[in-house]
Amino acid sequence: MATVIDTRQGPRPRHPEKRNRPDTPVLRKPDWLRVRAPGSEGYAATRAIVKAHGLVTVCEEAACPNIGECWTQSHATMMIMGEICTRACAFCNVATGRPEPLDPTEPARVADAVAKMGLKHAVITSVDRDDLADGGTAHFAAVVREIRARAPGATVEILTPDFLRKPVEAALEVIASRPDVFNHNLETVPRLYPSVRPGARYYHSLRLLERVKEADPEAFTKSGLMVGLGEAREEVLQVMDDMRSAGIDFLTIGQYLQPTRKHAAVARFVHPDEFRGYEEAARAKGFLMVSASPLTRSSHHAGEDFARLKAARLARRG
Numbered sequence: 001m002a003t004v005i006d007t008r009q010g011p012r013p014r015h016p017e018k019r020n021r022p023d024t025p026v027l028r029k030p031d032w033l034r035v036r037a038p039g040s041e042g043y044a045a046t047r048a049i050v051k052a053h054g055l056v057t058v059c060e061e062a063a064c065p066n067i068g069e070c071w072t073q074s075h076a077t078m079m080i081m082g083e084i085c086t087r088a089c090a091f092c093n094v095a096t097g098r099p100e101p102l103d104p105t106e107p108a109r110v111a112d113a114v115a116k117m118g119l120k121h122a123v124i125t126s127v128d129r130d131d132l133a134d135g136g137t138a139h140f141a142a143v144v145r146e147i148r149a150r151a152p153g154a155t156v157e158i159l160t161p162d163f164l165r166k167p168v169e170a171a172l173e174v175i176a177s178r179p180d181v182f183n184h185n186l187e188t189v190p191r192l193y194p195s196v197r198p199g200a201r202y203y204h205s206l207r208l209l210e211r212v213k214e215a216d217p218e219a220f221t222k223s224g225l226m227v228g229l230g231e232a233r234e235e236v237l238q239v240m241d242d243m244r245s246a247g248i249d250f251l252t253i254g255q256y257l258q259p260t261r262k263h264a265a266v267a268r269f270v271h272p273d274e275f276r277g278y279e280e281a282a283r284a285k286g287f288l289m290v291s292a293s294p295l296t297r298s299s300h301h302a303g304e305d306f307a308r309l310k311a312a313r314l315a316r317r318g
Helices: 041-052 067-072 106-117 137-150 168-176 190-196 202-215 233-245 272-284 302-316
Strands: 078-080 121-126 155-159 181-183 220-227 250-255 289-292
Touching (some): 078 106, 078 137, 106 137, 121 302, 155 302, 168 202, 202 233, 220 233, 250 272
Parallel strands (some): 181 220
16 A cells, blocks of 8 residues: 655645646637726725625636626625535636535535625525535525525525436425525537537536426526637537527526636637527527627626516516
């Protein structure tokens, strides 16, 4: 038996699995992808609440380009179950490694922050927790219940992992918590899964969203795609058809932005006109709500979009 002694100095690498990858080129961003650096009073106030409650946000961990705009308006997307993910997706900036045990106080702390921020629409996401027997579904459900209790005026949107290789009953538990919107991102086209999202399975992710509709046909479901990774337009249109077959109501499409040279390279920057074309195609295919633009992200303008989503359903029903 060999004994391994870790002699590394300094902090643990954020992406240890990517250290030995060759550097990929970083393309210069076009003008339509430039945003202002955060620094408003509203941004500072939101940051203070997040830090005071010891919370993690996907806004920071995923280096979201919209953080300045959203935090100025007190819209922060909480990331539960820690800040270390068990997956190593080629596109993602969230740290990879062995997570800490779940914190049983987190659901209450998240709910208190939602109440103090006065959020009308709370968005909750998480890292993947493949180390947990249920993938963290019970913890997710507890967060939803705490928000309902402590901020009863807020609607709740969850953006979940895929819970791959976990019992079906585990996924059903978080579905049964009845969030107002159940979101799980497919991220890219099936052909690119082995290189972009190797730890996931396209049809498993699709089936998770389909199960939400089977459990409650009135539930709103949502999913998102990144473009600019080398996908073809025809492949994106096929994913739209797959989503509609699973009953998905709301589609988001945004430009993939490369976090570091060790991450998947940007194949190209998709022009805003192409995003408008994707939006027109998605609406023609029957989605209730579509958000497609270079800076679109799953939780960007989520509250306003939820109001439009409900209105679209009412209008369709006459």
